[in-house]
Amino acid sequence: MPTKYADVAGCATNYYYVGKTTLPDVVPDFSRGRKLIFIHAAGSNGHAWHRQYDALGAAHSPIALDLPGHGRSAGVEGLHSVEAYADFVVAFADALKIGAAVIVGSSLGGAIAMDLALRHPGRVQALVLMATAPKFNIPAEGIELWRGVTMGRAGQPFNNDGYSPKTIAEKREVIQEGWGEQIRTDPRVRWGDYVVGSKVDLRERIGEIATPTLILAGADDQITLPADAEFIHGRVKGSRLEVIADAAHHLTTERPDEVNAAVAGFLAGLPGSAA
């Protein structure tokens, strides 16, 4: 799949998409099906969505960006709030001449997607929220550990956190791939994302989300709990919730077929979609 850079408020922003390549300043063709903008998790990058954009790219126009400081985008730090990230995604859509799109977010990216839907409702045709929460429970010692990594006091942890027992037992390569994605972004950026994540609290506001919303949760997720997904489902009117078995926080890589089928079905049912 091709990658391309967009100049977003001076930040060279890398994105992955599906389709024909174009000259540097020419926006690629995003006319297939729905425009899908994928927002990755804390310390992650757009490539982590490759199972999704590969599967959905034939019928739709997926676009997975690296947020500032992440992956192959410019910048040595991330942004300092969920709101700043959401505004950045809107500026990114402007740069790609995209008005409204389906916004897909995972974990911190899900919070960014919700904030975007609340403050820029005209830019959101629908929301897909995966392994996310309106308020994250990030232990202070977890944040401190990553600060320690940035200060040379601790090594980067490479562990099974966020994976289901079945993934740990049967899909070692998925976890190793996740570690590969982890090192594509400077630990300082990941630490900053955890600080951002620890401050966000959308519980009072998400009831105002009026866009069609699909919520996906991993049944074994202990980072963002299925109860968090149920909370969102209870507040966002008309939302659909699917809890995926044998998946945890990294459900997009643990159970990609189930995730992709759920997203494809949701998109097919959106108003204005061809039957």
Place this chain on the structure above:
Amino acid sequence: MSLSRKVAVTGVYEHPTRFAPDKTMFQIMAESVRGALDDCGLTIKDVDGLLTAGMGMGAMAIVGFCDYLNLTPNFVDSTNIGGSSFVAHVAHAAAAINAGLCEVAVIVYGSTAASSRFAIGTGGGGHGGDPCDQYESPFGPTTVGAYAMIAQRHMHDYGTTSEQLAEIAVTMRLHASMNPVAKYRDPITVDDVLASRVISSPLHLLDCCIISDGGGALVVTSAARARDLKKKPAYILGVGETVRHAARGQRDFLEIAAAQSGRLAFERAGVAHKDIDMAMIYDSFTITVLATLENLGFCKRGEGGPFVTGGRLRFDGALPINTDGGGLSSNHPGMRGMFLVIEAVKQLRGECGPRQVKDCKIALAHGTGGALGTRHSGATLIMTNQ
């Protein structure tokens, strides 16, 4: 024949990027050339000399870069003696201009060390393939290891401590906090340095320079022409360059190239150490600064430890060093000599804002290339705004 005050650095540009995954080395270089020419009010049509060096460059890259700029200069020089190259290039450009070989020389550097994931300090100390590497490379020395050996020797001979070295890193970070484009700007303490993991004993992570992308350019021309340009000239007073190596096994490890290049530069400039208002000292590692200050003669051999403490190296101290934050905190794309000259010129112009050194009239820049513990180069440049 003296070069003193005959040639000046008139345009400087430090590329603000610290991570540019979307750019090539040549893009960063070209943007830097434009920046330095804009800085002094010249255009690419005025340029008739070009000097460059880089880690990612092949032997003929300078010809390729002339192609990139569509330039056919009368003087080219791609001397590569490691990180000090660009300090030496100022000397070479000055000599060429003084000899009438060219009139306006641009010195340029660009690198994507961070976004291309170069293993600079932990990579091999030898350059693999040079005949002299055959007795070292098979045993796996690293660049950081070769510097750590100097630190260990200094500690053994003179009782220098990790706390003393750490103060250098703390001071550079303080300066970086006043540089909006520095990569690391959050203050650190001596304890932070000592608590960071050991990379090569006795050097901790925070004793080591960072890795960034970046680039920059300098415009050098005759003093007469420089006086008519936009910015106040930084006149070249004195230069010196040399190398140190295994010396048939008779090497004194704490005697480095700076001892000779510094002596030459001071003699040629006709100034004394007390005349230096600020210095830009190559800081690949904290020990590089300490060893260089001793060898340049700012303090006696063995006294570097106490010398670097007590705030002496701060921008408001007795001998301000690396006011931009240095390679330890601001930027280090692999060959940092370029930024030593840029910051020294900015200090002489009074353009450094909160980190400006008061009454800065004479500045020194010293670059180190290679590894102090093995083969290395040193280049010293003394400039004035008077």
